[in-house]
Amino acid sequence: MNILIIGSGGREHAFAWKMAQSKKCDKLFVAPGNAGTGQIATNVDIKVDDFEGIKKLVLSESIGLVVVGPEDPLVKGIVDFFKADKQLKKIKIVGPDASGARLEGSKDFSKAFMQKHGVPTAFSETFTRETLEAGLAYLDKQSGPYVLKADGLAAGKGVIITESKDEAKASLKEMLTEGKFGEAGDKVLVEQFLKGIELSVFVLSDGKNYVILPEAKDYKRIGDGDTGLNTGGMGAVSPVPFADAAFMKKVEDLVVKPTLAGLQAEGIHYVGFIFIGLMNDEGNPMVIEYNARMGDPETEVVLPRIKTDFVKLMAAAADGKLDKIKLSINSKSAATTMVVAGGYPEEYKKGDLMEIPEADKDTVIFHAGTKTTEAGVVTNGGRVIALTGLGRTMTAAVKKSQKMAKKVKFKKKYFRKDIGLDLMKYLD
Numbered sequence: 417m418n419i420l421i422i423g424s425g426g427r428e429h430a431f432a433w434k435m436a437q438s439k440k441c442d443k444l445f446v447a448p449g450n451a452g453t454g455q456i457a458t459n460v461d462i463k464v465d466d467f468e469g470i471k472k473l474v475l476s477e478s479i480g481l482v483v484v485g486p487e488d489p490l491v492k493g494i495v496d497f498f499k500a501d502k503q504l505k506k507i508k509i510v511g512p513d514a515s516g517a518r519l520e521g522s523k524d525f526s527k528a529f530m531q532k533h534g535v536p537t538a539f540s541e542t543f544t545r546e547t548l549e550a551g552l553a554y555l556d557k558q559s560g561p562y563v564l565k566a567d568g569l570a571a572g573k574g575v576i577i578t579e580s581k582d583e584a585k586a587s588l589k590e591m592l593t594e595g596k597f598g599e600a601g602d603k604v605l606v607e608q609f610l611k612g613i614e615l616s617v618f619v620l621s622d623g624k625n626y627v628i629l630p631e632a633k634d635y636k637r638i639g640d641g642d643t644g645l646n647t648g649g650m651g652a653v654s655p656v657p658f659a660d661a662a663f664m665k666k667v668e669d670l671v672v673k674p675t676l677a678g679l680q681a682e683g684i685h686y687v688g689f690i691f692i693g694l695m696n697d698e699g700n701p702m703v704i705e706y707n708a709r710m711g712d713p714e715t716e717v718v719l720p721r722i723k724t725d726f727v728k729l730m731a732a733a734a735d736g737k738l739d740k741i742k743l744s745i746n747s748k749s750a751a752t753t754m755v756v757a758g759g760y761p762e763e764y765k766k767g768d769l770m771e772i773p774e775a776d777k778d779t780v781i782f783h784a785g786t787k788t789t790e791a792g793v794v795t796n797g798g799r800v801i802a803l804t805g806l807g808r809t810m811t812a813a814v815k816k817s818q819k820m821a822k823k824v825k826f827k828k829k830y831f832r833k834d835i836g837l838d839l840m841k842y843l844d
Contacts, residue, residue: 452783
């Protein structure tokens with residue numbers, strides 16, 4: 417069949433890379449795509465929220481399967497648009513409708529959902545501009561570290577964690593009265609700080625059945641040792657050494673099953689990925705957040721470990737037939753290092769010419785913020801390119817990933833040197 421992937425990041429390049437390997441994939445399109453997707457698929461310059469433009473493309477190219485990568489079109493209702501359109505409603509589309517995408521689109525909704533359906537999570541209170549004084553008083557009663565989360569979409573950067581009560585109060589004021597995160601910060605959650613170590617679990621649902629994909633751990637802060645500002649993600653590893661069978665059984669029983677049962681109870685027919693951000697709190701899973709799509713850069717380590725035909729998997733999800741699919745996983749470890757533009761996650765420059773190495777054995781290069789020009793491939797975003805290494809051990813995978821990251825060249829490039837190092841103690 418002809419397939420369309422919506423998005424332009426490393427996640428979408430990983431989707432395209434995996435789908436291009438399938439015998440079921442005829443023509444592959446990515447909208448808008450990047451320099452990497454352009455090497456294996458046809459890029460089409462359509463914005464992810466231009467639903468009419470996407471409709472024209474789907475009809476003109478006889479596309480039979482659409483996979484939505486990023487959260488923005490999901491929250492804006494691309495699936496609802498397809499289902500309401502006579503010409504599109506029979507097209508297979510993987511992604512939740514707007515009601516399901518609220519799991520990511522509203523932190524306030526998702527927190528209330530977890531509490532209602534018994535999913536283990538941190539306690540929190542939500543405040544608005546009108547209840548700012550109550551929010552400041554609430555902070556006075558809490559002890560640090562303090563966690564503040566913008567309610568809406570903020571490109572992975574709407575979370576502030578600080579040890580300082582004064583900084584927490586100043587941040588709450590900035591978010592609610594000065595528009596620090598725009599409309600996303602019209603409501604702010606003040607949340608209990610969870611101690612432990614994070615991981616991400618990915619569930620693919622067809623509305624009734626589900627499969628749990630390989631778990632991953634990502635690295636959000638800009639600096640080595642998890643220091644500095646939050647980013648969209650600086651690297652990831654899979655599998656996660658402490659996520660053994662006993663822990664993952666707890667995740668399935670205490671988190672995955674109540675989440676899916678809750679969606680069904682609320683009348684939400686959820687087709688697509690649920691990204692569950694978890695904290696391992698002394699062997700017990702606590703949910704930090706939901707996302708309504710795959711993570712980036714986690715996709716860049718999860719997909720290389722999936723052996724099952726990915727087109728078959730996506731079609732089964734869209735058709736409600738995931739119970740007919742057997743998921744097969746590669747036992748190798750995967751690690752990815754994200755190379756970013758200097759200055760990211762604050763101001764950075766685009767348009768720098770890049771030198772990109774050839775992939776070595778057991779490595780895959782996933783473009784994120786790149787663009788093809790007459791002069792060659794140039795940077796076109798903050799997170800520029802992800803270098804994934806595979807190995808029999810995590811140490812080997814990390815070495816391959818870091819070695820490739822060093823070979824990428826452009827002005828003021830930067831990457832973290834400590835991806836996966838915090839997990840080595842679990843491998844002794």
